Amino acid sequence: MSLLEVRDLEVAFHTADGTVRAVDRVSFTIDGGQTLAVVGESGSGKSVTALTLLGLNRGAEVAGTVLFDGVDLLAMDDEAMRAVRGNQIAMVFQDPLSSLHPLYRVGWQIEEAILAHRDVPRQQARARAVELLDLVGIPEPARRVDDYPHQFSGGMRQRAMIAMALALDPRLLIADEPTTALDATVQAQILDLIRRLQGELGTALIIITHDLGIVADLADDVIVMYAGRVVERADRRTLYYHPHHPYTVGLLRSVPGSVARAARLQPIPGQPPSLIRLPSGCRFHPHCEFVMDRCVDHDPPELRVLGGLHHGSACWLPGEMVGTDDDTHRRRSAYAGAHRQTLVGSGSTAVP
Ligand SMILES: Nc1ncnc2c1ncn2[C@@H]1O[C@H](COP(=O)(O)OP(=O)(O)OP(=O)(O)O)[C@@H](O)[C@H]1O
Numbered sequence: 001m002s003l004l005e006v007r008d009l010e011v012a013f014h015t016a017d018g019t020v021r022a023v024d025r026v027s028f029t030i031d032g033g034q035t036l037a038v039v040g041e042s043g044s045g046k047s048v049t050a051l052t053l054l055g056l057n058r059g060a061e062v063a064g065t066v067l068f069d070g071v072d073l074l075a076m077d078d079e080a081m082r083a084v085r086g087n088q089i090a091m092v093f094q095d096p097l098s099s100l101h102p103l104y105r106v107g108w109q110i111e112e113a114i115l116a117h118r119d120v121p122r123q124q125a126r127a128r129a130v131e132l133l134d135l136v137g138i139p140e141p142a143r144r145v146d147d148y149p150h151q152f153s154g155g156m157r158q159r160a161m162i163a164m165a166l167a168l169d170p171r172l173l174i175a176d177e178p179t180t181a182l183d184a185t186v187q188a189q190i191l192d193l194i195r196r197l198q199g200e201l202g203t204a205l206i207i208i209t210h211d212l213g214i215v216a217d218l219a220d221d222v223i224v225m226y227a228g229r230v231v232e233r234a235d236r237r238t239l240y241y242h243p244h245h246p247y248t249v250g251l252l253r254s255v256p257g258s259v260a261r262a263a264r265l266q267p268i269p270g271q272p273p274s275l276i277r278l279p280s281g282c283r284f285h286p287h288c289e290f291v292m293d294r295c296v297d298h299d300p301p302e303l304r305v306l307g308g309l310h311h312g313s314a315c316w317l318p319g320e321m322v323g324t325d326d327d328t329h330r331r332r333s334a335y336a337g338a339h340r341q342t343l344v345g346s347g348s349t350a351v352p
């Protein structure tokens, strides 16, 4: 049994402008100690997915199943969810300042996180806080435990957040863009730290990111999200070297030089679709250079890509057309050209 199994998760927000379908039939699994990267550009539904797992999306309409150790988190009441959150599943948010209270000492906040779930004397919680700060590489932890958040640098605050998240030995850590607010050097240190701790503690990790470099270093498996949907999933190597979905291919080809030298994820030109009024058929079709007739009318289900056991792609192109090389690119174009005869009906004006 997987540690976490998410099946057909749907999250919708009812707003004055209409219903925002932020997450649409998203499924994935993660085993104990494994790392899953969730990649996608801004607004693709990454954070909403993560927050929903933890029952933190108030006011959203949620459907699907989220089995953690076989128990459905979505069916839990608030009290049961609170017992899981922080304890079994912990989250590191993008902005550490939004999670550390400015008016309380760092150590005290970690102690509180422990005392919320464990019936131990404060002294013991404090000793654990010092130990955790040491673990995440805060120098002189016995002294710094009494600092206020503003006395910590950005990188130290992020380390403190990780310490707090690990305080109760969670089995799953969700890190939502844990390093975007940090400069490159500190970013690399934090990622090293996450990787080291994960190795030592055996925590499963979901890392949410725009940064393909992070994926290359950390992930076992990757899911690529676009407009609330998973458009491609594969193990890390397959995703890098044999991507299938034109969106993933575009992301990787937009990185100059070799795909291994991955850099920041470049958005594909053009606005992602409004999640209130989605395009017909495949939601990527107005931006896809390989658009075919059927893409306009028929939303592709996730199909297994040839050769990859766990490689799935929500695209109508033949399963053997994988890779970022120019030859494959030409074959995709030729195939798409031959299946683009009519293009009547919906407004596929972006077709090149
Ligand atoms: N409470 C809410 N009410 C209405 N719409 C929301 C709400 N929360 C999120 N959304 C919408 O859901 C979509 C997905 O948002 P989400 O925060 O998951 O994106 P993301 O992939 O995490 O992006 P980023 O990389 O910028 O963090 C966005 O269009 C967002 O505006």
Ligand SMILES: [Mg+2]
Binding pocket: 046, 047, 048, 176
């Ligand atoms: Mg987000």
